[in-house]
Structures are given as C-alpha cells and as structure tokens.
C-alpha cells in the first residue's frame with residue numbers, strides 16, 4: 001500500500017480524509033485479503049494523477065465510507081464541507097449499478113443526474129471502477145463477467161465520451177478476457193508474433209524519421225511505437241473478417257512535437273520520404289473527433305514497401321487525448337501554480353478548432369473552478385441524452401431525439417408501426433424532444449406506416465433513412481408489386497471469430513449463390529450485422545435457411561426482405 005504520493009502533497013485536508021477513511025474501514029478486507037483502505041487509496045491516487053483538485057482526491061478517499069461504516073453524508077458535510085459531501089453522496093448513490101438489463105433504473109437515473117450535475121462524480125467513479133477491474137480476478141467467477149460487461153458497456157463508453165481515451169481503452173482491455181475468454185486467448189496467441197515483428201520494424205524506422213525531422217529543424221518531444229489495444233483490435237478485426245494483414249495501425253508510430261505548425265511540418269517531411277496511402281490521411285486537428293480527439297493520422301508505404309501508420313500531435317493534444325476532460329482541471333492547476341500557460345499558445349487558427357473553441361467558451365465563463373464546472377456540466381453533455389426502455393435498458397441518443405428516433409433504435413418494425421409514445425407514463429406526441437432520464441414506451445399499431453411528416457423532426461440519420469425507405473416501399477406497393485429480384489438477409493450476431501464462415505457455409509451447402517455480403521460492427525457495441533444478398537427464392541426456402549442460421553452460435557436475430 002503506497003501513501004508516498006499522499007505524503008508528498010502535504011495537504012492537511014487529505015491527511016484528515018485519509019485518517020477518517022482508515023478508521024471507517026478498519027478491520028475490513030478486500031476480496032484478495034488486502035486491508036480495505038488499499039482500495040480508496042488507489043482510487044484517490046488515480047484521481048490525483050489525472051490532475052483533479054484536492055476536493056476530488058478527498059472525496060475519492062472517502063467514497064466508500066458512507067456505504068461501509070456508520071458515518072453519514074451529514075457527518076462528512078460537518079467535517080469536510082458541502083462540496084466534498086456532495087461528491088461523496090453522488091458516489092454513494094452509485095453502488096451496484098448493474099448492466100442495464102438487470103438493473104434498478106432508478107439507480108442509474110440517479111447516477112446520470114449526479115454526474116451531469118458534477119462530472120467529477122463520474123471521473124472518481126471511473127477511478128473506482130478501474131481499481132476494481134484491476135482486482136477482478138479475486139471476485140467470485142459468476143460476478144466477474146457481469147462486472148466486466150458493465151465496465152465495457154457503460155463505463156468504458158462514458159470514459160470515451162469524456163475524451164479519456166487511455167482510461168476507456170484500459171477498462172475495455174481489462175474487461176475483454178472476462179467477456180470473451182476464448183476470443184481473447186485466440187487474439188493474444190494470434191497477434192503476439194505480428195506485434196513483435198511490427199514493433200521491431202517501427203524501431204528500425206525511428207532513427208530515419210528523427211534524422212529527417214532534424215534536417216527540417218524539428219526536434220520531437222517524443223517518438224515511440226504505439227501498440228493497438230487488444231479489445232479495440234478485436235473489434236476492428238471483426239470488421240475485417242479477422243484478417244490481421246488489413247490492420248495497418250497494429251503498431252503505429254507516434255510523434256509528439258511542440259506546436260501545431262510542427263505537426264503539419266512533420267507530416268510534410270514524412271510524406272516527402274514515403275508516399276502516403278490514398279484516402280488514409282486524417283486531419284483530426286482541423287476537424288477533431290466528437291469527443292475532442294486531435295491528431296494527424298497518415299498511412300505511408302514505408303521502407304521495404306511496408307505499410308506504416310503515423311500519428312502526429314502536440315504534447316497538449318496527447319495529454320488531452322489520453323486524459324480528456326480531466327486534463328482541463330490539470331491545466332487549470334498548472335496555470336494557477338506556476339503561471340506557465342500550457343493552454344493554446346502556438347495554436348494559430350484557434351477559431352477553426354472545435355475543441356479549442358469549446359474550451360475558450362468555457363474559459364471566458366470561468367473565473368473560478370466553480371464556474372468552469374458549471375460550463376462543463378452544460379456543454380459537455382448537451383449533445384447526448386440517455387433514455388430508458390420500460391425494461392430499463394439504456395438507450396443513448398443525440399440530443400433533440402424524439403420517440404420516433406427511439407423506436408427506430410429499438411427495431412425498424414417498431415419504428416415503422418409506431419403511432420404514439422408514453423414518456424414517463426404520459427401520452428406524448430411523436431415529435432416530443434426527449435430528455436435524459438425519460439422512460440419511453442412506444443405504442444404500435446399493426447400495418448401502420450411512417451409518414452412524410454416524420455422527416456421534419458427525426459434527429460438520427462438511422463431513423464431518417466428508415467422512414468424514407470418505408471415511404472418508398474409503400475409507394476412502390478401502390479404502383480403494383482413487381483416480382484422480387486433478390487432477397488436480403490440481415491443477421492445480428494455477437495461478434496465471434498469464424499461466425500461469417502459458418503454463415504456462408506450454410507448458403508454454400510444449400511447451393512445458393514451469394515450476390516453480395518457485408519459485415520459491419522458498431523465499434524461501441526459487441527454486436528455486428530451481416531448482410532447477405534441472394535437471388536430471389538421461395539418463402540419455404542427462406543424459412544429453412546433462417547432456421548439454419550438461427551442455429552449458428554452467436555446469432556441474435558435474423559430478418560430478411562425482398563428486393564424488387
């Protein structure tokens with residue numbers, strides 16, 4: 001158990017919090033036999049290392065105290081003040097958030113409300129989850145998988161949404177072996193050699209790049225080989241039919257330079273050395289990813305004509321990419337303590353950078369930490385909402401979404417046949433704008449079809465597309481039924497290596513030609529969609545096929561439609 005970092009801070013507040021936690025957890029043990037205090041200490045250390053303020057670190061030390069001892073939130077308020085009490089209370093509510101299917105929705109709703117009021121609640125909770133995942137092997141086996149699933153499905157995406165890439169990736173990697181043990185073993189076994197080979201190769205390229213950059217007076221802060229994380233690699237492999245040769249960023253070269261100008265200059269140097277692969281250059285500096293990720297990515301035909309992915313960014317971008325929103329607290333602290341501006345000096349076209357712009361808006365608003373927090377609360381979650389099905393599944397939608405978007409997210413048939421909605425038990429118009437925490441129930445009517453008017457208010461492109469195609473289909477039906485030319489199957493499946501092969505074998509064995517086949521994985525989910533188009537065939541034949549497909553392990557749902 002390390003308290004060295006804590007002692008180094010010399011904070012009477014943190015020392016007091018530590019003493020209270022130590023006493024509250026006295027005699028208590030973790031599953032692995034460690035004294036319980038090891039856990040809050042580890043959580044607090046992570047929170048501290050992410051650069052959060054003293055109150056957050058104190059709340060992290062105290063986060064399990066109310067749950068595990070006779071100390072109440074009121075006691076904490078008296079001892080430590082309103083802010084720490086608020087954070088601890090927010091964290092105390094968050095016990096036992098299970099995966100959406102088995103959970104108490106009330107709990108999750110409270111969680112969302114707590115962290116949308118103050119993001120530090122979520123960040124501390126993520127630190128808590130990280131330590132629990134790191135010690136997951138000590139939990140009883142039946143709880144491991146549930147816990148890991150919850151981590152991959154709720155916490156890792158939340159960390160990603162916060163821009164905390166490193167944490168998000170780490171949480172997924174910790175969960176991976178528990179969720180897909182066989183696939184994990186397969187992957188480790190499969191990539192080990194390739195990883196090493198690629199790393200060797202990147203090390204060979206490194207000095208060449210350093211020399212070329214030096215020739216243009218660019219001295220990088222760091223150049224290293226970045227290995228792709230296992231879980232994200234696995235999800236990418238599923239999209240590429242498990243073909244490792246198609247993964248160009250298994251090991252990427254990462255160059256960290258001082259300024260944005262140097263990013264583009266370094267890119268020029270590299271493109272002058274080796275030809276870039278067409279269509280692979282991505283300027284996430286000019287157009288950051290929605291979660292704020294900034295970097296230049298390019299893929300070149302490097303020495304021996306081998307493919308190499310290169311990522312170029314500044315130190316600030318790198319830290320932000322890894323730490324996300326937590327980095328802003330860190331910057332704020334550094335600014336206060338040393339007057340050294342680590343912010344956005346050297347960024348030339350500030351106005352063009354979305355993430356910077358957002359930050360500037362926040363900066364304008366905040367004279368204090370408190371004001372900054374408020375800005376974050378409003379701005380950061382304004383673009384997504386979390387709503388609930390009557391079965392307490394969480395559905396994540398863009399802000400401004402309506403019950404129709406919700407219905408299509410659940411299932412196209414539900415979308416197509418929806419006639420009304422009950423939101424929190426009340427009948428609501430279909431163009432009602434949903435809010436986080438709403439419980440949404442869709443009322444359907446058989447044979448009902450979408451109308452043109454829906455296109456005025458649907459928010460998601462997914463719903464828009466489906467409404468349009470339903471309208472078109474309807475029109476075609478009115479014109480008269482042409483004989484179908486083809487039939488298209490859609491198979492929703494749990495991502496599993498070899499799944500595609502099993503499916504295509506069914507078609508081959510039934511002597512049915514496949515005209516067209518695609519497989520798509522939503523990179524945020526563990527499901528993938530396989531689409532197979534074949535020449536038109538009789539209904540009984542289709543039904544036989546569907547029965548066979550349903551027997552393939554991993555199949556979740558099979559649907560088909562005729563193409564005319």
Ligand code: MN
Pocket residue numbers: 039063064128
């Ligand atoms: Mn805990």
